[in-house]
Amino acid sequence: MxxxxxxxxxxxxxxxxxxxxxxxxxxxxxxxxxxxxxxxxxxxxxxxxxxxxxxxxxxxxxxxxxxxxxxxxxxxxxxxxxxxxxxxxxxxxxxxxxxxxxxxxxxxxxxxxxxxxxxxxxxxxxxxxxxxxxxxxxxxxxxxxxxxxxxxxxxxxxNADKEIAPVPRTLSTDGHNEHSEAHLDLLDVKGQEHAKRAIEVAAAGGHNLIMIGPPGSGKTMIAKRIPSILPKLSIEESLETTKIQSIIGILPSNTPLVVTRPYRSPHHTISDAGLIGGGKVPRPGEVSLAHNGVLFLDELPEFRRNVLEVMRQPLEDRQVTISRAAASLTYPANFMLVAAMNPCPCGFFSDPNRDCKCTPNQIQNYVSRISGPLLDRIDIQVEVPAVKYAELANETTGEPSAHVQERVETARQAQQQRFADTVIHANANMESKQIREYCKIDSQAQDLLRIAINQLGLSARAYDRILKVARTIADLDGNPHIETVHVSEAIQYRSLDRSFWKK
Ligand SMILES: Nc1ncnc2c1ncn2[C@@H]1O[C@H](COP(=O)(O)OP(=O)(O)OP(=O)(O)O)[C@@H](O)[C@H]1O
Ligand SMILES: [Mg+2]
Ligand SMILES: [Zn+2]
Missing domain, CATH: 3.30.230.10 (Ribosomal Protein S5; domain 2)
Known part of the structure; x- marks a missing residue:
């Protein structure tokens, strides 16, 4: 290989x-x-x-x-x-x-x-x-x-003393692979409508996402269900993903073709080689194992700083290049980054029912670990508050993943047409030029965006992110134009920019 x-x-x-x-x-x-x-x-x-x-x-x-x-x-x-x-x-x-x-x-x-x-x-x-x-x-x-x-x-x-029948070709992208996340459905998640909407938008536009909330609010539970609402794998994507699992030798022998999107959640003690690939006998890292699927980084501030640093290249290029003495190797790494974190070291800063024991200094330290270039590549930041008892006790189930997935597929079709002649597939991958072309907003929406940026203290770099996310929300709406409501929803997904810790 x-x-x-x-x-x-x-x-x-x-x-x-x-x-x-x-x-x-x-x-x-x-x-x-x-x-x-x-x-x-x-x-x-x-x-x-x-x-x-x-x-x-x-x-x-x-x-x-x-x-x-x-x-x-x-x-x-x-x-x-x-x-x-x-x-x-x-x-x-x-x-x-x-x-x-x-x-x-x-x-x-x-x-x-x-x-x-x-x-x-x-x-x-x-x-x-x-x-x-x-x-x-x-x-x-x-x-x-x-x-x-x-x-x-x-x-x-x-020696022709024994005949062996060739294995028949089994090629089907229907059905499920038997890995542990494949059967998880969004309908198990009670309440959390805001977070569920946020992951729908993220899945629809291929946006990276971070969830911030206290322990037990369901962040991990929600993250595991994101593959269930992503568009179905195309045959090319199935082959690519199967190839990578085949190289690492983690393809179960009863699974000829991977038909479910990968979900990888490496522990925060992982090394940079483990995450992006490399090593003495070079092998793909978690970013490539998550190719065409979800890479979930739970407790994001706990990851080593240099490990988060090396994520920047694959996030930017959607592939990783590993330079070695003999040759340089390239592995695909087009994944959706999903991250989760508590708002502070004790976890309860934003929880109205619990007291946070952290000092402002501790909180500042904690948050500063993730600031900067990595956060800059995450379009959607969403708060996941503690679930209310009434919601947990509620017997009615939520919307099944299959319904959400249908809306996501429709929104992706609109993007496929939009980007038909380009190398990108989703709104999240738009460059400045494409943002200017496809994310035009009228003067009313411009006013709203200006007020948000000035008064809510949004960073300037949030501007392009908001426009891309607004484009996706409009696509979910089946609307070729970005309306004011789309922009205003997109502004909601900047929890961290909105001076979250100052309120
Ligand atoms: N909205 C919800 N609906 C149903 N069950 C929930 C919900 N939120 C949490 N739970 C239950 O609580 C458990 C813990 O949730 P989960 O591990 O996802 O929390 P978390 O936000 O990841 O917490 P931590 O910050 O400690 O990692 C879940 O396995 C689930 O059983
Ligand atoms: Mg968790
Ligand atoms: Zn705290």
Whole structure:
């Protein structure tokens, strides 16, 4: 893998006379060097002949560093082909990958889907893969994916002693994946109409959002339900998201295609590499795992400052570039940022029924941790007050997610038409030029906005944010024009700018 794309490696094996030895060349990492022990044991323990001579395995092209244990199986098959135990005919135009256990059974590998995509691009139709990776690879049209469970079965298949049926292609973006958030519905959330409206607006325009409120007010509960109101994944988005999960190896084997939007909520102790990706063996970070979905940062002020700093690039570019000595890698990272925080260290500053024990200094310190460039990229700031008992006790349920999602989809369609000839998809991604073009407001709305900025003490940078959000509210309204009511609602979503802590 390079980034989220696979490239083809050719495995050559030479068995020569001489003293017993086994070397692997072509920039292998440690896992590959250890591969000779697994290969030797797997061949012997499966009852095959292992040549007691000099063996050389070469991985080409030699200038790209290879990682992982997926070359075990091709090396083993190479050794067996060189000793006439395997007929090489079926290997001619096939890709074969898998990790070997010492007893010869085959373990799953990472990146089944991107591997299948690379195979197709290189005109290769046959894939021989570990059974647990077969379904994700079979998503790619026109592939014959043969699932294999162990070395003995693989050899029988290659020698035409056993037929294996290719895995059928299952491609459907309907239904649910069985991850824990997939079934959560907005109808469980009682009251909090203001917050629910705010997440609807955020979902409709792709806006980042922060919720501020006391402990137990339902911030986490609401955040988990945001994927349920986002537009359904397109097939391209499904493939991208599946690819990333496939690389990390977190794709459940019964899930060939991810059809629900990801929801990631890393703990505030996460490192910057964990969040944006990187590390010695580079892998995508949380921002890429949240690609096409939601990245939820709970207790935002608790995150380390440098970690929040590195978020700026992906928020701006919707992808991350990781520079490494060998090469620089790019992973997609187009996510909706959802953050939550208490208004003060004790949490009860804004709660009318509880006393806040924090000093103004403590509060100032707490808030200043999130100020600046990150906050600047969050369009919607909403207060989530403590739920009233009467609302919690109320038996009637709220509106189901599916209804909200329909309105969101309609608003997104309007944006798709608007941005048809551009690289952006949603109102949140508008640049200044587009804001001037698509967010024109009449003199009445201009007056309102001016008063808000002056009298409520809104920052100047809030101006563009308000216009973008107003555009989304008008889209939800099915209105091509931004009216005064839309602007006035958008002004509501600047809780932090409105000198929230001074009231
Ligand atoms: N509006 C609500 N409707 C129904 N249940 C609610 C609501 N708000 C909170 N609850 C209940 O209270 C629990 C705690 O809510 P949640 O964890 O979302 O609060 P929070 O705002 O994230 O608090 P903290 O600041 O401590 O993280 C929820 O799991 C849920 O059972
Ligand atoms: Mg919480
Ligand atoms: Zn407090």
């Amino acid at each position: 390079l980034g989220i794309d696979a490239y083809i490696v050719k495995v050559e094996v030479d068995v020569a006379g001489g003293m017993p030895s086994f070397s692997t060349v072509g920039l292998p990492d440690n896992a590959i060097k250890e591969s000779r022990d697994r290969v030797t044991a797997a061949i012997k323990n499966s009852g095959f002949y292992f040549p007691p001579t000099r063996i050389t395995a070469n991985l080409a092209p030699a200038d790209i560093r290879k990682a992982g244990s997926a070359f075990d199986l091709p090396i083993a098959i190479g050794v067996m082909a060189a000793t006439n135990q395997v007929n090489p005919a079926r290997l001619e135009n096939a890709i074969i990958l898998g990790e070997l256990a010492l007893d010869g059974s085959i373990r799953g590998i990472q990146g089944g889907l991107p591997i299948a995509i690379a195979a197709k691009e290189n005109g290769i139709q046959d894939l021989i893969l570990p059974a647990e990776n077969a379904r994700e690879a079979a998503i790619v049209e026109g592939m014959n994916v043969y699932p294999v469970a162990n070395l003995t079965e693989t050899v029988a298949f290659l």
